[in-house]
Amino acid sequence: MATKKIYLLSFFLLLRFGDCWGQTFNHDYSRTWVTKLFMASPDMKGGSDVRLTFEQALDVIKQTDHLSLGVPKIIYLVGWQYNGHDDKYPAFFEVNRHLKRSSDATAEESLQWLIREARKYHTTVSLHINMTDAYDNSPLWDEYVEKDLISKNSDGKLKVIGEYNQHKAYQINYKNEWEKGYTQQRIDRLLALLPELKESATIHIDAWIARPSEGHNETQIVEAAYQKKALQYWKAKGIDVTSEWVMDYMTGDVPLAWHFNSFSQEQYLSIPAHIYTGVGINPDITDSDFGLGFLFGTTCYGEPFWKAPFWGEASTWQQTLTKDFMLKCPQYFFLNRYERLSVEGSGKERTAYYSGDVNVSLSDSTVRQGDRIWRNKNVISIPAVWRDDKGLIVYSADEAGKFKPDIPYSWDKAKRATIYKVTSEGLKEIKKVAIQQFHFVIDVEKDTPYYIIPEA
Numbered sequence: 001m002a003t004k005k006i007y008l009l010s011f012f013l014l015l016r017f018g019d020c021w022g023q024t025f026n027h028d029y030s031r032t033w034v035t036k037l038f039m040a041s042p043d044m045k046g047g048s049d050v051r052l053t054f055e056q057a058l059d060v061i062k063q064t065d066h067l068s069l070g071v072p073k074i075i076y077l078v079g080w081q082y083n084g085h086d087d088k089y090p091a092f093f094e095v096n097r098h099l100k101r102s103s104d105a106t107a108e109e110s111l112q113w114l115i116r117e118a119r120k121y122h123t124t125v126s127l128h129i130n131m132t133d134a135y136d137n138s139p140l141w142d143e144y145v146e147k148d149l150i151s152k153n154s155d156g157k158l159k160v161i162g163e164y165n166q167h168k169a170y171q172i173n174y175k176n177e178w179e180k181g182y183t184q185q186r187i188d189r190l191l192a193l194l195p196e197l198k199e200s201a202t203i204h205i206d207a208w209i210a211r212p213s214e215g216h217n218e219t220q221i222v223e224a225a226y227q228k229k230a231l232q233y234w235k236a237k238g239i240d241v242t243s244e245w246v247m248d249y250m251t252g253d254v255p256l257a258w259h260f261n262s263f264s265q266e267q268y269l270s271i272p273a274h275i276y277t278g279v280g281i282n283p284d285i286t287d288s289d290f291g292l293g294f295l296f297g298t299t300c301y302g303e304p305f306w307k308a309p310f311w312g313e314a315s316t317w318q319q320t321l322t323k324d325f326m327l328k329c330p331q332y333f334f335l336n337r338y339e340r341l342s343v344e345g346s347g348k349e350r351t352a353y354y355s356g357d358v359n360v361s362l363s364d365s366t367v368r369q370g371d372r373i374w375r376n377k378n379v380i381s382i383p384a385v386w387r388d389d390k391g392l393i394v395y396s397a398d399e400a401g402k403f404k405p406d407i408p409y410s411w412d413k414a415k416r417a418t419i420y421k422v423t424s425e426g427l428k429e430i431k432k433v434a435i436q437q438f439h440f441v442i443d444v445e446k447d448t449p450y451y452i453i454p455e456a
Helices: 012-017 054-067 107-121 141-146 174-179 182-193 220-236 265-270 291-296 317-326 329-335
Strands: 033-038 040-042 048-050 073-078 123-129 160-164 167-171 202-205 240-245 256-259 277-280 340-344 351-354 358-361 366-369 372-376 379-383 392-396 401-403 416-423 426-434 442-444 450-454
Touching (some): 033 054, 054 073, 054 107, 054 123, 054 317, 054 416, 107 123, 174 220, 220 240, 265 340, 291 358, 317 329, 329 379, 392 442, 442 450
Parallel strands (some): 033 073, 123 202, 202 240, 256 277
Antiparallel strands (some): 160 167, 340 351, 351 358, 366 372, 379 392, 392 450, 401 442, 416 426
8 A cells, every 4th residue: 555645733633724613514524434445556557457347346346335234434535537547647538448347338337337236335426536636647737737726836837746656756836726717627527527426425536735836926825815715625526535534624624644653642532433433544754643443442454454365365365354353343343333432541552531431541452342342452342333134243353162152231131142153244043052041152263253142
C-alpha cells in the first residue's frame, strides 16, 4: 500500500474553518466497515495491469459479505479509471475499459451494474479519486498549465509533490481551480458520468493535502480554505467525502480517514466516532500510539488481503482477511455503541472506560462488560451488534479446544442455541447446544469463526 507524505495543519484551523458537529452524514461511518478494493494499475506499456474486473469484484464482495456476517460496508474502487490507479489525474472521466463485463457495451455500464448489484450484499460501492495530483499525460494537462491551475515554487516552477507510474505529480492549486470553476466542473462531470454515485452518497479522496503555493503567494491556510469550498460543493451534491489522512480542520465535515495515526487520546475522548473515525493506524508511521487502536477499536484495511488472488494465492485471501476482520471489527462496532468516558493509566497500562459498564484493558488485552468477558487476548466471544438475531461471534487466533464463552445479556432465558461455522458461502449449521448457568460449550478450531444464535 503506497503512502504519500502529508503536511498536517495545526488544530487551530479547526476553530477557524470547522463547522459545528451537529450536522449529519449520509452514512454512519462508526457502524460501517469502510475499505478499498484495488482493481488495476497502468502496466507502463500503454495498457492496464488488471487485478480484478468488475465481475470478479462482485464475487469478492459476495464472499466478503458472508465472512463479515453481513456487516454494512462501503468499498471504494481503486484504479477504476483510464488504465488504473493514479492515471491521468486531474481527469477522472473515463472508466477503465479493461474491467468491463463481456455482456456490456461499455465499461461505464459494467461499473454501474456493480454498484447496483453490490447493494444486495450490504455493500455500498463508490470510487477512490484524487483531487490534488496533476500528471503531464492527462487530457487536462495543457489546459491546467495554461489556466494557471498548478501550484508553484518560489522560483515560479510548477510544484512537484511526487512521482507515480513514471510521471511526476504536480500539486493542483485549490484556490485558482475553484475560482475559475474547474473544481466544480470536475465534480459535475464525474457525477454525470456515473449517476449511481448519488445513491452511494460517498466518495474517497486520496492524498487530499493542502500545501502552500509560494509562487502564488498563498499559504497552506489559504489553500485549506479552498479545499473546504470543494468539500462543501460535494456535500451540496449529496455526497459525503472521506479522506486518506486525518485533517483536524475538517472535523465535523469529513467523517472518516483511511489512516487515523495522528488522532490523539484526548481527541478520541472528546470527538465521538460518529463525527470522526478511521479505518486503521498505518504501521509504517512508527511513532504512532498504536495502543489507541485497541482501546478504541479499528476496522480492517481489507485491501492488502484482496490483492492475494493475483499473487497466486487465490485460496488463502479468505482466511487472512477473516482473521484480521474478526480480531478488529466486532470489537470496533461493539465499542462504538457506547460513550467514551475516560482513560486511566499510561503507556501499556491504560484502561479505557465506556458507558454500559464496558472497559478495555491494554495491559492484558481484554474487553469486559460487567461480569462478561468479550475478549481475552486473541480469543473473542462478542455480540454482533449490527445484526438483529442477538448472535454471538466466537473466534480464536491463539488455540483450539473446548470453550465456555459468556453469553450476551440479551439472551435472557434462552435454553438452547444453534452453532454455525462462518464461511465464504454463508453460515453452515454445526449443531444445537444447551445453555446452562449462562454458558454453553463449543469446540473451537483455531482461526475458524463461529456464530451462535439463541432460540427464541
